[in-house]
Amino acid sequence: MTLPKMNRVLLKLSGEVLMGNNQFGIDPAFVLELAKEVKAAKDTGLEICLVIGGGNIFRGMAGAAQGMDRAQADYMGMLATVMNALAMQSALEQIGVETRVQSAVQMDQVCEPVIRRRAERHLEKGRIVIFAAGVGAPYFTTDSGAALRAAEMKCDALLKGTSVDGVYDSDPKKNPDATRYETVSYSKVLADDLKVMDASAVALCRDNDIPIVVFSIREKGNVAKVLSGNGTQTVVTDHTA
Numbered sequence: 001m002t003l004p005k006m007n008r009v010l011l012k013l014s015g016e017v018l019m020g021n022n023q024f025g026i027d028p029a030f031v032l033e034l035a036k037e038v039k040a041a042k043d044t045g046l047e048i049c050l051v052i053g054g055g056n057i058f059r060g061m062a063g064a065a066q067g068m069d070r071a072q073a074d075y076m077g078m079l080a081t082v083m084n085a086l087a088m089q090s091a092l093e094q095i096g097v098e099t100r101v102q103s104a105v106q107m108d109q110v111c112e113p114v115i116r117r118r119a120e121r122h123l124e125k126g127r128i129v130i131f132a133a134g135v136g137a138p139y140f141t142t143d144s145g146a147a148l149r150a151a152e153m154k155c156d157a158l159l160k161g162t163s164v165d166g167v168y169d170s171d172p173k174k175n176p177d178a179t180r181y182e183t184v185s186y187s188k189v190l191a192d193d194l195k196v197m198d199a200s201a202v203a204l205c206r207d208n209d210i211p212i213v214v215f216s217i218r219e220k221g222n223v224a225k226v227l228s229g230n231g232t233q234t235v236v237t238d239h240t241a
Contacts, residue, residue, distance in 0.1 A: 006156040006227065008047040008123065011038065012146040013161045015053035015084055017217050025056060026087050035091035037223045038128065042097065044227060047123040049153055050130040051146040052088060054080030060138070074138035078105055081142055085132035086110065098127040104136030104145070116152055123153075143201035151208040158210050159226065160197065161217030166234035167196050183235045196236060205236070212236035 013034070020030030042048050057080035063073030085101045092099045100122045101111035111132065112118065119129045134145035143160075150158040167189070168178040186206035189196050196202060196214055205212050215226045215233040225231030 004156070006046065008049070008153065008155050009041075009157050009159055009227070010049040010051060010146055010150040010153065010155045011041075011159045011161060011223070012051045012143065013053065013217060014163070015055040015057065015059075015080065015142075016163070017056075017161065018052070018084055018087065019056045026084065028087070028091070031087050031091045032094065033220075034217070035088060035095055035097070037217070037221070038088075038092065039095055039097050040221070040224045041227055042128060044224065046227065048128050049119070049123070049149055049155060050085075050088065050128060051142055051149060052081060052084040052130065052132070053142040054078070054084060056080075057083060071138035074134075074140075075105075077142075078133040078136070081134060082107065082111065082132040085130040088130060092128060098125075099130060100127055101130045101132055104131070104133040119153060129153075141198050141201065143197035144204065147197070147201040147204040147210070150210050151204060155210065157213055158205060159213045159215065159223070161215060161223070163216065163218055164214075165216040165219070165232045167194055167214050167236065169194070171195075181234045183237060185238050186236055187238075189236055196234075202236070206238070209238075211239075 018026050018031055020027030054077045058076050060074035060077035064070040082103050089099045089101050102114045103111045104114050106113045122129050131149045134142050135148055166180045168180050170178045172178040186202055189202050213233050213235050222231050226233050
């Protein structure tokens with residue numbers, strides 16, 4: 001499916017991507033490579049918002065599963081996303097891309113609070129805006145945060161960069177015969193529990209008619225390819241023409 005012309009997108013990256021080949025934490029060299037991918041996409045004229053998960057440092061649901069209070073664990077996960085946002089900001093600014101981090105948990109010494117009109121102004125000035133700390137409340141994932149910011153900023157699409165090259169009918173890491181969808185409807189994703197994003201995020205995108213584009217971030221140059229309509233991807237939308 002060829003995507004319509006896009007002017008503003010939200011790029012959602014999993015925190016695990018920032019590990020590179022490490023087992024934990026942040027690989028600065030790999031983050032710099034990711035920043036170059038984002039810059040290449042921006043250089044096509046796009047306005048770009050970013051949301052990065054925190055699973056490379058701390059994942060709230062994993063902490064809760066080990067006996068931690070769920071709300072407390074989620075707040076710790078939010079702080080992990082701020083660390084990742086600052087790492088990406090540093091990498092982008094190393095290569096000359098002006099960037100602002102806005103956090104849903106206020107921490108004025110290191111970043112701005114989330115203020116929609118200020119974010120709009122940053123985008124108009126050619127800056128990349130990284131939204132951190134999810135929605136600022138526990139029990140919501142960074143996927144939900146990405147869907148919320150995509151709707152709030154009136155993005156033309158939500159691009160989800162993962163370790164697989166699209167949405168499959170079963171886990172391609174476990175089933176070598178898994179089939180990849182070119183396009184799939186929001187309803188099928190929800191009904192079949194296809195694990196694109198959590199259900200609340202998919203529903204929010206559906207309700208606001210925001211296509212979700214799932215692609216592999218690990219393939220070099222893939223962000224720009226996907227945006228030009230040439231990359232391998234799955235588009236989640238109700239418009240299948």
